[in-house]
Amino acid sequence: MVDPHLLFEQLFNGVQYGILLFLLAAGLTLVFGIMDLMNLAHGSLYMLGAYIAATVALATDSFLLGIAVALPATLIVGIFLEVVVLRKLYDRGHLDQVLATFGMILFFNELVRLIWGPAGIEVPLPSVLNQSLTLFSIPLPIYRILVIGVGLAVAAFLYILVVKTKVGMLIRAGASNREMVGALGIDIKKIFTLVFGLGAALAALAGAMAGPIFAATIGMGENILIQVLVVIVIGGIGSIRGAFVGALMIGVIEILGRSFLDDLFKLFLPVNAAETAAPAAASMLIYILMALVLFFRPQGLFPARSG
Amino acid sequence: MKKTLILGVSALALTLASPQAMAMKAKEIKIGFVTTLSGGAGVIGKDMRNSVQIALDHLGNKMGGVPVKVLFEDDHFKPEVGKQKTEKLLHKDKVDIMSGFIWSHVVLASRNSVVKAGKFLIISNAGTSKIAGRLCHKNIFSTSWQNDQVPMAMGEVLNKRGVKSLYIVAPNYAAGRDMVAGVERTFKGKILGKDLTKWPTQLDFSAELAKARASKADGVFIFYPGRATNAFMRQYAQAGLTKTPLYSVFSVDSLSLPKLQQAKLTNVLGTYSTQFWAPDLNTPVNKKFVADYRKKFGSYPSHYGAQSYDSIMLIDSAVRAAGGDLKKMDTMRAAFRKADYGSVRGKYVYGNNHFPIQDFYLRKVVADADGKWTTKIEQKVYSNHQDVYAGKCKMKKTW
Numbered sequence: 003m004v005d006p007h008l009l010f011e012q013l014f015n016g017v018q019y020g021i022l023l024f025l026l027a028a029g030l031t032l033v034f035g036i037m038d039l040m041n042l043a044h045g046s047l048y049m050l051g052a053y054i055a056a057t058v059a060l061a062t063d064s065f066l067l068g069i070a071v072a073l074p075a076t077l078i079v080g081i082f083l084e085v086v087v088l089r090k091l092y093d094r095g096h097l098d099q100v101l102a103t104f105g106m107i108l109f110f111n112e113l114v115r116l117i118w119g120p121a122g123i124e125v126p127l128p129s130v131l132n133q134s135l136t137l138f139s140i141p142l143p144i145y146r147i148l149v150i151g152v153g154l155a156v157a158a159f160l161y162i163l164v165v166k167t168k169v170g171m172l173i174r175a176g177a178s179n180r181e182m183v184g185a186l187g188i189d190i191k192k193i194f195t196l197v198f199g200l201g202a203a204l205a206a207l208a209g210a211m212a213g214p215i216f217a218a219t220i221g222m223g224e225n226i227l228i229q230v231l232v233v234i235v236i237g238g239i240g241s242i243r244g245a246f247v248g249a250l251m252i253g254v255i256e257i258l259g260r261s262f263l264d265d266l267f268k269l270f271l272p273v274n275a276a277e278t279a280a281p282a283a284a285s286m287l288i289y290i291l292m293a294l295v296l297f298f299r300p301q302g303l304f305p306a307r308s309g
Numbered sequence: 310m311k312k313t314l315i316l317g318v319s320a321l322a323l324t325l326a327s328p329q330a331m332a333m334k335a336k337e338i339k340i341g342f343v344t345t346l347s348g349g350a351g352v353i354g355k356d357m358r359n360s361v362q363i364a365l366d367h368l369g370n371k372m373g374g375v376p377v378k379v380l381f382e383d384d385h386f387k388p389e390v391g392k393q394k395t396e397k398l399l400h401k402d403k404v405d406i407m408s409g410f411i412w413s414h415v416v417l418a419s420r421n422s423v424v425k426a427g428k429f430l431i432i433s434n435a436g437t438s439k440i441a442g443r444l445c446h447k448n449i450f451s452t453s454w455q456n457d458q459v460p461m462a463m464g465e466v467l468n469k470r471g472v473k474s475l476y477i478v479a480p481n482y483a484a485g486r487d488m489v490a491g492v493e494r495t496f497k498g499k500i501l502g503k504d505l506t507k508w509p510t511q512l513d514f515s516a517e518l519a520k521a522r523a524s525k526a527d528g529v530f531i532f533y534p535g536r537a538t539n540a541f542m543r544q545y546a547q548a549g550l551t552k553t554p555l556y557s558v559f560s561v562d563s564l565s566l567p568k569l570q571q572a573k574l575t576n577v578l579g580t581y582s583t584q585f586w587a588p589d590l591n592t593p594v595n596k597k598f599v600a601d602y603r604k605k606f607g608s609y610p611s612h613y614g615a616q617s618y619d620s621i622m623l624i625d626s627a628v629r630a631a632g633g634d635l636k637k638m639d640t641m642r643a644a645f646r647k648a649d650y651g652s653v654r655g656k657y658v659y660g661n662n663h664f665p666i667q668d669f670y671l672r673k674v675v676a677d678a679d680g681k682w683t684t685k686i687e688q689k690v691y692s693n694h695q696d697v698y699a700g701k702c703k704m705k706k707t708w
Contacts (some may be wrong), residue, residue: 008523015515120351124535124543124572132574134549141522141549146515169510202310215547215570216540218514219349260504260516281481281505 004262011140012261013254018146020253021153023207026226028160030200035240035306036177037194040096042103043088043207047222051076051206052218053114056123065127069210073203080202086196111220120220126265135243142193149211158244173197177240177306231286236295238302247303252288259284330452334636338377341398341407343391344407346383349536352564353411357433359606360614363598364621372628380404388418395419395589399426405635408620411485413437438487442701447661450645452619454585455664456484459558461530462669464495464688467556473498476526478517480508488532488558501526501558509672512540518548528554538565546576557582561674563611566682577675586615586654587672587686595653609683615653626650646708662702666695
């Protein structure tokens with residue numbers, strides 16, 4: 003049947019893909035859950051992070067420096083957006099927010115084309131990271147191990163931030179009862195700006211980490227944003243824990259579907275039909291999961307307690 | 310009264326001076342050119358537009374003495390947009406001839422609009438099996454190839470090189486399936502596995518690469534045009550597959566190589582691909598085209614560019630044959646069928662389906678004298694090769 007080595011390797015790939023989704027989903031779910039703002043332009047911040055990191059990495063020949071510059075730069079762009087554009091949208095409905103942030107996607111795609119041209123940028127990695135490490139006779143790409151490490155570190159950081167610190171307490175309080183927090187004399191606007199900036203920085207980190215795998219290209223955000231939205235719907239809107247579990251589930255299901263569904267289909271379908279049907283079915287799996295979650299637990303797996 | 314008289318006299322005088330030209334020669338030739346100019350695939354469209362520019366420079370912006378204008382439209386890589394832009398070019402801009410088209414699914418969506426309008430369609434890239442076969446038409450010509458031919462040539466190469474087993478990865482769309490069918494038709498070894506990936510959104514190939522490695526195949530065959538090439542090549546290196554030779558079609562070319570070099574992916578050097586053309590193909594026309602392109606744009610043209618250059622030159626030959634009178638459709642068609650023009654690939658003939666019968670070569674990635682990565686011809690794989698779908702086309706060869 004299935005080779006255990008291959009199964010383990012595909013699980014690894016699934017976890018790695020899930021971690022990348024988590025980096026994006028964490029920021030989006032915070033913004034959506036706490037600020038009640040539907041931000042489709044989250045993918046644009048991801049793209050911006052990837053381009054800035056790639057440009058700096060190419061100019062200085064240091065991948066690390068690229069990330070170090072991309073995070074604060076995108077954070078500043080995020081804060082600027084929140085103050086100038088999004089603040090005016092909080093009192094409007096979700097549809098207005100979707101329209102406005104969709105407009106921002108078009109704006110950012112065109113901006114990137116003007117600055118960097120249509121071709122996209124390749125990010126050179128130190129040659130150590132372009133190799134693979136053999137573990138239990140399974141070669142695992144070193145760079146993807148690094149992505150997992152970074153993702154776990156971010157998850158730990160967010161857990162401590164949200165659960166153990168005063169800022170985190172305010173964020174949680176803002177999520178469950180915004181008016182009350184305001185009435186207690188806390189400047190909720192500042193918290194919103196902070197949360198949005200944090201979300202932007204996380205998106206930039208995801209973009210910078212994705213660059214060396216996919217290259218920085220125009221529209222890279224929209225491709226992945228659909229899956230990220232599925233993640234936060236499954237995990238429960240506003241919940242970091244939900245985003246983490248949801249992202250890992252989506253990552254693993256996506257990769258395992260692509261890996262083994264064709265073999266599975268070949269058991270009961272002619273080879274040709276199986277080969278054509280399997281990729282189509284594999285790309286549907288995560289949506290089927292989402293539909294099931296929505297049916298049995300409409301509020302998601304880990305709903306954030308919200309008023 | 311007096312004015313009319315003067316007009317009448319001058320008109321008569323002109324008619325006497327050059328009776329033929331006055332009656333028929335078009336004032337201006339408009340060519341509609343649909344390609345992808347936005348998004349990641351925009352680099353392909355840019356290369357095609359640059360090459361059309363070189364062709365127009367070589368022609369002095371005139372065909373048969375008539376000024377020529379090329380109108381470019383962006384299909385956004387989407388069939389529905391391509392069709393819409395084709396309709397716009399045909400009915401609003403009133404172009405005389407349609408050309409361009411990178412993508413098989415876009416040209417399939419747009420084909421009927423051109424046929425209904427009664428115009429010529431000179432396809433510069435998309436080589437879908439349908440238009441080479443059942444959907445061939447007297448007014449449609451290709452200056453590229455039929456999709457299957459290039460991977461078929463690769464299959465022959467694999468047999469010659471003693472490759473016994475192969476793993477195939479390609480995107481799940483019209484051209485992707487053609488490519489797979491092509492290599493499967495000629496490759497005599499065992500195919501250990503095959504993955505068709507979601508196109509164009511899937512850029513993560515970790516699952517497919519793990520399967521390819523686990524299959525222990527002698528080689529991996531891929532087709533990933535545009536930006537997917539770089540994502541694939543990079544992940545190929547990272548996945549530790551560097552010892553398994555990679556054989557590609559329409560993936561490693563003059564557009565992706567500068568980017569791959571920028572990313573220092575040295576595992577690309579020495580890999581093989583097949584094609585009807587390479588920048589170093591030794592014909593006088595090609596030498597001039599490549600040299601002028603490099604002088605003007607600073608990089609190597611790609612096969613997309615070479616085919617676009619040929620499209621314009623082929624149109625020029627037909628316009629000249631008709632003396633600049635675009636209403637002489639039959640004369641123009643006869644000229645198209647002769648393919649009597651300076652092609653970058655040298656002389657070729659058209660099959661009954663209006664697709665070239667031509668040579669194919671094996672190309673290897675090397676660094677040129679200046680250290681720039683490019684493809685170099687290793688050997689000829691096919692001579693005068695005709696696609697396998699010609700038999701399904703109902704047109705008879707009468708030329």
